[in-house]
Amino acid sequence: MKVNYKLYIFGLIFALGLTATVNYHKAPWRVGLPVEFAEKRVKEVVMDTSKTSRAKVHQTRILITTGETAVKIVEPILFEIYGKEQILSERPYGVHKIDDYWFISGSLPKRYDAGGGFEIIPDSRNAEVMSIVHYK
Known part of the structure; x- marks a missing residue:
């Protein structure tokens, strides 16, 4: 009787691969970077005022290019x-691009006199909220 070693080798490789895959997914994951690194990095970025700073690279590039994206960014803040x-309840929103800023405001019924709507102005270059107000 002739033994098919190729089949045994294939089975062994398959079993080893399966074992490695299962154990890989059981390994603990490192979530993000350590807080000490984060603190150091934030201080470096905030203190770096040079024009060639990698941290300031997006100050001239528009990151928020559409009104839809702007709304997706500001809604969680407003919520x-x-x-x-x-x-x-203030939908649909008024969304306008003015220079490098988005002006997003809430809508109210025409005969509504029990308060006002929100207004938020994020910077399109870095999503920094320049102003946030809810009128009474």
Whole structure:
């Protein structure tokens, strides 16, 4: 009887590969970088005022190119401050690009006199919120 060694070798390689894959997924994952590194890096970036700073690279490039993206960025901020139900009740939003900034405001019914809507102005180059207001 002739033994098919190729089949045994294939089976052995398959079993080893399966074992390695299962153990790989059981390995603990390192989530992000350590807080000590994060603290050091934040201080470096904030203190670096040179024009060639890699941290400042996006100051001239537009990161938020569409109104849809701008809304996706500011909604969680607005929800956290004013409540999701309140902000969603002010849809549809007014969204305008003015120079390097987005002006996003809430809508209210025409005969609504019990308060005002929100207004938020994020920078399109870095998403920094320049102003956030909810009128009463």
